[in-house]
Amino acid sequence: AQKITQTQPGMFVQEKEAVTLDCTYDTSDPSYGLFWYKQPSSGEMIFLIYQGSYDQQNATEGRYSLNFQKARKSANLVISASQLGDSAMYFCAMREGRWTGNQFYFGTGTSLTVIP
Amino acid sequence: EAQVTQNPRYLITVTGKKLTVTCSQNMNHEYMSWYRQDPGLGLRQIYYSMNVEVTDKGDVPEGYKVSRKEKRNFPLILESPSPNQTSLYFCASSFLGRGPGRDEKLFFGSGTQLSVL
Numbered sequence: 261a262q263k264i265t266q267t268q269p270g271m272f273v274q275e276k277e278a279v280t281l282d283c284t285y286d287t288s289d290p291s292y293g294l295f296w297y298k299q300p301s302s303g304e305m306i307f308l309i310y311q312g313s314y315d316q317q318n319a320t321e322g323r324y325s326l327n328f329q330k331a332r333k334s335a336n337l338v339i340s341a342s343q344l345g346d347s348a349m350y351f352c353a354m355r356e357g358r359w360t361g362n363q364f365y366f367g368t369g370t371s372l373t374v375i376p
Numbered sequence: 377e378a379q380v381t382q383n384p385r386y387l388i389t390v391t392g393k394k395l396t397v398t399c400s401q402n403m404n405h406e407y408m409s410w411y412r413q414d415p416g417l418g419l420r421q422i423y424y425s426m427n428v429e430v431t432d433k434g435d436v437p438e439g440y441k442v443s444r445k446e447k448r449n450f451p452l453i454l455e456s457p458s459p460n461q462t463s464l465y466f467c468a469s470s471f472l473g474r475g476p477g478r479d480e481k482l483f484f485g486s487g488t489q490l491s492v493l
Contacts, residue, residue, distance in 0.1 A: 266418075269416070291475075291476065292476055293475065293476030293477060293478070293480065295481055295482075297482075297484075303464070303486065303487050304484065304486055304487070305466065305468075305482075305484035307481050307482075307483075310477075310478040310481060312476065312477060312478070313476075351418060351419065353482075355475070355476040355480060356476070357475070357476055362407065362426070362472060362475075362476070363421070363424070364409065364421070364468075364470075364482060365421075366411070366418045366419040366420075367418055368416060368417060368418035369418050
């Protein structure tokens with residue numbers, strides 16, 4: 261079974277609008293972390309936001325927020341007020357805890373295009 | 377500056393010619409790993425290492441070798457490259473704490489675009 265599932269290969273959003281990128285995960289470890297990374301066309305991987313499995317509140321980092329629904333095992337990334345520079349590939353990732361090996365798993369990514 | 381240095385950035389080679397992609401980090405990270413990125417498949421882990429002399433297979437280890445003789449270096453070796461190993465490769469490292477936690481996020485190198493003809 262896939263550890264991380266991103267079901268949206270491509271998304272379009274109008275500039276200044278908000279957009280939600282979906283991510284679901286699968287783990288039996290009670291301790292895990294969820295990460296989102298951005299990969300612009302230049303290719304580098306940029307860390308955006310982190311959510312821990314025991315965190316009570318949804319994570320926020322500037323225009324990025326994480327809609328964490330633990331019971332549904334989903335960790336959707338919300339980008340508010342989209343900008344042209346947000347056009348990129350976005351990857352959801354999960355790191356499991358020490359008891360299950362500390363491994364990182366990545367989804368297949370969502371390509372976001374911001375339309376002027 | 378904290379960074380993961382990966383070389384070369386681009387590499388074109390022929391089938392069967394052994395090659396090494398180097399990776400070095402200056403953050404004293406325990407964890408290092410290699411990924412390949414292919415369209416529609418995301419990032420798939422090739423090998424990872426929790427510490428010096430400790431390496432383990434990831435999801436797609438066939439055709440690759442690694443070694444971790446020093447904490448800072450984690451080279452990826454392709455003994456006999458084949459065209460299906462044409463891909464974008466990333467080295468990454470992270471701190472290993474009691475976590476997982478925000479401090480344990482992966483730091484990535486700039487990537488190596490490999491073409492095997």
